[in-house]
Amino acid sequence: MTIAERLRELGHDLPAASKPVASYVSTRRAGELLVVSGQVSIAADGSAHAGRLGAELDVAAGRRAAEIATLNLLAQIAAATTGQVENVAAVLRLGVFVAATPDFTEQPQVANGASDLLVAVFGEAGRHARAAVGVASLPRGVAVEVDALLALRSRS
Amino acid sequence: MTIAERLRELGHDLPAASKPVASYVSTRRAGELLVVSGQVSIAADGSAHAGRLGAELDVAAGRRAAEIATLNLLAQIAAATTGQVENVAAVLRLGVFVAATPDFTEQPQVANGASDLLVAVFGEAGRHARAAVGVASLPRGVAVEVDALLALRSRS
Amino acid sequence: MTIAERLRELGHDLPAASKPVASYVSTRRAGELLVVSGQVSIAADGSAHAGRLGAELDVAAGRRAAEIATLNLLAQIAAATTGQVENVAAVLRLGVFVAATPDFTEQPQVANGASDLLVAVFGEAGRHARAAVGVASLPRGVAVEVDALLALRSRS
Numbered sequence: 122m123t124i125a126e127r128l129r130e131l132g133h134d135l136p137a138a139s140k141p142v143a144s145y146v147s148t149r150r151a152g153e154l155l156v157v158s159g160q161v162s163i164a165a166d167g168s169a170h171a172g173r174l175g176a177e178l179d180v181a182a183g184r185r186a187a188e189i190a191t192l193n194l195l196a197q198i199a200a201a202t203t204g205q206v207e208n209v210a211a212v213l214r215l216g217v218f219v220a221a222t223p224d225f226t227e228q229p230q231v232a233n234g235a236s237d238l239l240v241a242v243f244g245e246a247g248r249h250a251r252a253a254v255g256v257a258s259l260p261r262g263v264a265v266e267v268d269a270l271l272a273l274r275s276r277s
Numbered sequence: 278m279t280i281a282e283r284l285r286e287l288g289h290d291l292p293a294a295s296k297p298v299a300s301y302v303s304t305r306r307a308g309e310l311l312v313v314s315g316q317v318s319i320a321a322d323g324s325a326h327a328g329r330l331g332a333e334l335d336v337a338a339g340r341r342a343a344e345i346a347t348l349n350l351l352a353q354i355a356a357a358t359t360g361q362v363e364n365v366a367a368v369l370r371l372g373v374f375v376a377a378t379p380d381f382t383e384q385p386q387v388a389n390g391a392s393d394l395l396v397a398v399f400g401e402a403g404r405h406a407r408a409a410v411g412v413a414s415l416p417r418g419v420a421v422e423v424d425a426l427l428a429l430r431s432r433s
Numbered sequence: 434m435t436i437a438e439r440l441r442e443l444g445h446d447l448p449a450a451s452k453p454v455a456s457y458v459s460t461r462r463a464g465e466l467l468v469v470s471g472q473v474s475i476a477a478d479g480s481a482h483a484g485r486l487g488a489e490l491d492v493a494a495g496r497r498a499a500e501i502a503t504l505n506l507l508a509q510i511a512a513a514t515t516g517q518v519e520n521v522a523a524v525l526r527l528g529v530f531v532a533a534t535p536d537f538t539e540q541p542q543v544a545n546g547a548s549d550l551l552v553a554v555f556g557e558a559g560r561h562a563r564a565a566v567g568v569a570s571l572p573r574g575v576a577v578e579v580d581a582l583l584a585l586r587s588r589s
Contacts, residue, residue: 143545144552145563149525151466151584154307156526159564173535175414213305214312214426218566220535223329223376226418233299240300251301252315252424254374255414258487258567262538268564270526272307310463331570369461370468370582379485379532382574389455396456407457408471408580410530411570428463 124199136165138200148201159268160193162186171262175222186264187234212249214270221255228253280355292321294356304357315424316349318342327418331378342420343390368405370426377411384409436511448477450512460513471580472505474498483574487534498576499546524561526582533567540565
């Protein structure tokens with residue numbers, strides 16, 4: 122099954138993988154490791170899930186932003202591989218950066234929007250180690266940025 | 278020698294490894310690499326080392342918070358392996374996130390609370406590359422979160 | 434060609450690799466992976482590129498700070514290897530931490546100062562995955578900190 126098909130079952134569309142307009146790349150592979158660049162909470166229709174947790178956004182909106190950023194992460198994973206769900210051996214690490222005020226304390230609840238989607242798509246292979254922190258600000262004013270390190274099946 | 282025994286020599290108790298109440302996991306292994314999720318400065322008795330550096334907390338309190346977070350990191354490493362000190366081939370990277378005000382500049386001094394403890398436990402194998410930054414806020418209002426990438430001995 | 438020679442062609446001097454005065458180390462190697470500690474925007478003459486984006490610094494100054502931090506990163510890479518450009522198989526991941534105000538949104542433009550220099554030095558091997566975020570504060574008040582994960586040629 123492809124990542125796109127699995128997302129469709131879950132009620133999501135796989136967005137197009139964005140191309141960076143700079144010297145960096147969206148994914149880098151070394152053997153069976155795949156490194157994915159930080160993906161931000163801008164939806165496929167171009168609308169930014171922007172703002173800070175603890176100010177304009179509540180946890181539900183932040184959780185949704187984390188999900189949007191993760192859809193973009195999945196688009197990059199699909200583009201860098203055959204797109205088959207089973208080619209992801211393990212999501213090793215997820216970094217979740219949450220734009221937040223100094224007194225915001227629910228970064229984990231926001232980050233669960235990303236974690237839950239990865240497990241819904243990849244099953245046990247999607248269970249990852251994670252660091253979730255509150256940052257001062259993110260590109261284009263978005264609420265959430267996620268990056269990842271994965272292990273792929275050989276030859277996938 | 279186990280990590281628990283070595284900590285006891287250093288005057289610390291190994292805390293219980295916390296279990297995440299979410300879809301992520303505390304550690305993920307890929308071959309000889311071990312990724313450990315961000316661990317926060319909440320002591321074994323449940324007391325949070327909370328607050329921001331540059332505001333409520335001074336460097337000594339921040340250093341102590343970094344040590345508490347690292348005890349939790351060691352608990353995860355012990356739980357994910359046989360618990361033997363010698364099974365850790367190298368602590369490759371430590372991420373240290375310090376809740377801090379915009380004008381705080383001593384993130385390295387705070388992070389040394391984490392680095393010094395890892396070297397005390399693992400010796401040369403504990404010497405790691407590190408990134409220490411000041412973030413806006415952390416889960417549950419804690420002062421320090423640390424995550425890590427380790428190399429293990431094969432079959433440990 | 435060495436990294437120092439290539440930088441000279443680009444109009445830069447390779448700075449001396451700084452030595453951490455703490456228990457951490459500047460680089461850690463595991464097989465063909467090289468992890469480099471966070472390097473800050475302090476120039477070879479000791480002058481700090483300090484301040485926050487969105488406050489004292491504009492994007493051009495931030496971009497320059499990212500370049501300075503990357504020169505220090507290159508110094509660590511050179512010191513940890515034979516110093517030959519061709520020994521770097523791939524820059525896998527670059528972390529770019531930008532000291533920024535809550536309303537700053539151009540972290541990618543600042544981070545391009547780092548990305549462009551790496552590609553200028555290493556060519557295609559220098560194209561990396563990247564996460565760029567705005568943080569509350571950085572060591573010594575600097576504007577930019579960068580860390581990296583690289584793949585080296587075997588035996589380099």
